[in-house]
Amino acid sequence: MDPEIKREIIMEHYQNPLHRHHVDDKSYDMVNTANSSCIDNLNIYIKYDGDVIKDIAFEGEACAISISSTSIMIENLIGKTREEALNIIDNFENMINEKEYSEDVLGNAVVYSDIYKQNSRKSCAFLPYRGLREALTKKDNGKS
Amino acid sequence: MNREDFPMLEEDIIYLDNGATSLKPKCVIDKTVEYYSKYSANAHRGDYDISYKVDQEYEGTREKVAEFLNADSEEIVFTSGATDSLNMIATGFFAPLIEAGDEILITTSEHASNVLPWFRLQNEKGAIVKYIPLDSNYHVTLDNVKKMVTPNTKIIAIAEITNVIGDVRPIKEICKFAHENNIFVVVDGAQSVPHKKVDVKDLDCDFLAFSAHKMYGPTGLGILYGKKELLENLNPINLGGGMNESFDSPSEILLKDIPTRLEAGTPNIASVIAFGSAIDYLNKIGMDKINERELYLRKYLIDKLIKIPYIDIINLEADSGIVSFNVEGIFSQDVAFYLNKYKVCVRAGNHCAKILKNATKVTNSLRVSLAFYNTESEIDTLVELLSNKDKIVKEML
Numbered sequence: 343m344d345p346e347i348k349r350e351i352i353m354e355h356y357q358n359p360l361h362r363h364h365v366d367d368k369s370y371d372m373v374n375t376a377n378s379s380c381i382d383n384l385n386i387y388i389k390y391d392g393d394v395i396k397d398i399a400f401e402g403e404a405c406a407i408s409i410s411s412t413s414i415m416i417e418n419l420i421g422k423t424r425e426e427a428l429n430i431i432d433n434f435e436n437m438i439n440e441k442e443y444s445e446d447v448l449g450n451a452v453v454y455s456d457i458y459k460q461n462s463r464k465s466c467a468f469l470p471y472r473g474l475r476e477a478l479t480k481k482d483n484g485k486s
Numbered sequence: 487m488n489r490e491d492f493p494m495l496e497e498d499i500i501y502l503d504n505g506a507t508s509l510k511p512k513c514v515i516d517k518t519v520e521y522y523s524k525y526s527a528n529a530h531r532g533d534y535d536i537s538y539k540v541d542q543e544y545e546g547t548r549e550k551v552a553e554f555l556n557a558d559s560e561e562i563v564f565t566s567g568a569t570d571s572l573n574m575i576a577t578g579f580f581a582p583l584i585e586a587g588d589e590i591l592i593t594t595s596e597h598a599s600n601v602l603p604w605f606r607l608q609n610e611k612g613a614i615v616k617y618i619p620l621d622s623n624y625h626v627t628l629d630n631v632k633k634m635v636t637p638n639t640k641i642i643a644i645a646e647i648t649n650v651i652g653d654v655r656p657i658k659e660i661c662k663f664a665h666e667n668n669i670f671v672v673v674d675g676a677q678s679v680p681h682k683k684v685d686v687k688d689l690d691c692d693f694l695a696f697s698a699h700k701m702y703g704p705t706g707l708g709i710l711y712g713k714k715e716l717l718e719n720l721n722p723i724n725l726g727g728g729m730n731e732s733f734d735s736p737s738e739i740l741l742k743d744i745p746t747r748l749e750a751g752t753p754n755i756a757s758v759i760a761f762g763s764a765i766d767y768l769n770k771i772g773m774d775k776i777n778e779r780e781l782y783l784r785k786y787l788i789d790k791l792i793k794i795p796y797i798d799i800i801n802l803e804a805d806s807g808i809v810s811f812n813v814e815g816i817f818s819q820d821v822a823f824y825l826n827k828y829k830v831c832v833r834a835g836n837h838c839a840k841i842l843k844n845a846t847k848v849t850n851s852l853r854v855s856l857a858f859y860n861t862e863s864e865i866d867t868l869v870e871l872l873s874n875k876d877k878i879v880k881e882m883l
């Protein structure tokens with residue numbers, strides 16, 4: 343992808359992030375994800391419908407990379423099964439660590455494929471995925 | 487000034503994070519190497535020549551630090567850092583003394599290391615931590631201290647200079663008032679001792695804590711100053727070698743005198759010895775000259791920053807090299823990443839002052855912390871980079 347297009351997608355999701363709002367609904371699971379090395383700090387809310395992720399929202403303060411990455415991740419994960427979601431998270435992690443990954447499952451998240459060049463930004467891009475993985479692998483998340 | 491003394495300044499960077507840690511002059515680096523390559527032995531074990539030399543150098547630094555602060559050398563304890571010193575003061579001296587309902591005054595702009603040890607006394611001893619209100623510039627005034635003091639106030643624990651606001655607190659006046667009311671004063675000197683003359687007798691503070699690495703010295707070393715009669719009553723948290731005179735059974739332990747009693751185990755010998763060179767270095771330049779230079783640089787920076795309409799300076803008034811600000815509408819960390827692309831090192835975040843947001847309503851910021859070796863032209867580069875908001879947005883990713 344052309345770097346200028348990547349930039350535009352990131353900026354668009356940073357300036358107008360999708361699903362950024364508070365959730366006060368008990369049918370959602372909540373997970374906090376924060377970078378200890380910086381000040382990114384997000385709450386992510388997830389609602390399941392059986393095994394399928396029905397909705398995700400987030401709120402909090404973070405840098406442009408974290409915010410945009412969260413928005414792009416949410417866009418991609420809504421409607422996926424738990425297993426599909428975990429697979430996407432693994433692939434994203436591989437991508438930012440310069441390992442083999444499959445591009446087709448990542449959707450717009452491939453805009454971060456060069457992020458490994460900026461070490462300090464890797465954890466920003468991965469922040470929402472880390473939180474979501476924790477939420478998805480929590481053992482009592484069998485709500486519907 | 488004195489840039490040629492700092493090997494790091496030959497690197498292609500603009501280092502503006504001196505509040506986190508300072509750069510080290512060559513004499514400090516050389517002294518570390520000298521210890522490891524010429525007389526690398528343990529301290530307090532003077533049975534042979536090089537060990538005797540270690541003892542002399544080690545205790546020599548203690549004397550230099552004492553002189554630097556106008557203290558006695560028995561009043562100087564080597565610790566692992568300001569954090570260690572503050573914990574020793576809170577846990578070793580105050581925990582046995584404090585009673586439920588006793589009040590501890592701090593401020594919301596303190597560094598975590600001067601907050602959490604006091605929170606512990608609240609959680610474990612029932613003491614009550616209260617906050618001295620900050621004025622409209624986020625400064626501490628003697629009047630506000632007086633307003634908060636009650637018959638239950640036992641401790642005032644504040645930084646002389648804080649690491650985000652950079653205000654200089656009126657420690658001498660606070661100590662005078664506190665002592666008239668039987669209150670102890672603990673001073674966090676992490677950001678002040680490296681940048682201005684600190685005379686503990688003149689201030690009359692009871693305890694002072696600071697770190698060598700923020701004052702052009704090595705990492706892993708801090709200083710705990712305490713008035714002699716108080717240090718005598720500071721319980722050693724660590725027990726072990728080097729600090730005991732003799733022991734036969736749990737009921738027969740004889741400890742050494744202060745300050746050695748408070749330095750259990752093999753100390754950070756290399757750092758202590760090298761720190762002696764840092765003190766010599768600072769004395770050679772002169773703390774007043776350093777302070778004057780840093781205040782000049784601050785004014786130089788503020789005068790330029792203030793002209794940029796979308797920059798919010800948090801601490802417009804502060805007599806230190808610390809300038810905290812935000813670029814309107816851009817997350818501080820993104821600005822720091824942008825500056826990093828031009829090899830400008832500034833800090834973004836809450837700077838370990840996590841309760842300061844209650845006062846400033848700002849959760850995070852950029853911080854420039856200057857040292858005497860910074861230059862006008864470095865500041866010009868910073869200001870130039872900040873002068874084009876479109877460029878920041880374009881290049882921050």
Ligand SMILES: Cc1ncc(COP(=O)(O)O)c(C=O)c1O
Pocket residue numbers: 505506566567568569570597599600645647648649674676677697708838
């Ligand atoms: C005001 C203040 N107090 C205490 C500390 C803690 O110092 P250290 O991490 O060296 O123990 C710092 C360091 O940032 C500081 O700025």
